[in-house]
Amino acid sequence: MSKKKVATIWLAGCSGCHMSLLDIDERIFDVAKLADIVKSPVVDTKEFPDCDIALIEGAIASEEHLEDIKHIRAHTKILVSMGDCAVTGNVSALRNMIPLNDVLLRAYVEAPSNVDGKIPEAGKGVSRLLPRVMPLHEAVKIDFFIPGCPPSADLLFYCLFELLNDRIPVVEKFKLG
Template sequence: MSKIKLATVWLDGCAGCHMSLLDIDESLAAVAGKADIVYGPLVDAQEFPEGVDVTLVEGAVSSQDDLKKIQVIRKRSRLVVALGDCAVTSNVSAMRNTIPVRKLLDRVYLKGVQSQPGIPNDGVPALLKHAVPVHEVVKVDLHVPGCPPPAATILSVVAELLEGRKPDLGTKAKFG
């Protein structure tokens, strides 16, 4: 039987959700027995591939870059899972949403620095007006809340998806 193609994506998040994924420890070997991890911070793929079965998305959509990326990911993924509160609600990534982008950049890069003030624009993706949850820009098949979701919850979600079942989160997942 061919292995499932699994991808993980890091948008505007702190990497905590990926750290929680790694906390499934030795169960990673069992996951690797059933799935090929084809994209994400855990592997060295440069481009998001076609024909991905399951994509776990950490983080909110905060920049033009995030937006383009999640649109490609949606087209190339059978199932998209919003993993963690930033992906589900935008969470801490949205703390900037009440401040206009220009004012925010001025405060951080011009008024808030001791030397060499300047707003970076070379290779730095432009921010969207607001950081938004993933489901605001593309269809999401499953929301897994938590900041981060516990490793056991992530493992049970991944295990169910690898078996072709839709996970019943019940009381396993909660915000915060």
């Protein structure tokens, strides 16, 4: 069996799902026998290549995320929502309860960490935020969902390993985090 191409992508998330993925530890060698990681926060390719499986952390919060997920969908056979932010919006979608302008004011003007007290202009170094954060399946077709905040390393390894072996994972048998 030829090796599959795998990507892992980070959208509006906290990186916790990727940290959990790193926790598969030495089982990465089992993955490496079956797959090449072709794009990931730790693989600095500029373009998103065609791939067999893409694990996506995080929700869609900006125009850039929306563009990215559509591009990824068009180049991926099995698209996986990895973690609760991708699956439901979760923590990333908490801002949906607050008007967008109040969110921007808080982040860029009122917060002690503000740089110059101005909301940056969208398109000039920052992408325009969408009015509402959404889970991935509201924007594109998702083939598989891995719940958890974050999903455990055991669950992530199990799902990835099954998909790499052309089997459908059964997430119900795992205790979710």
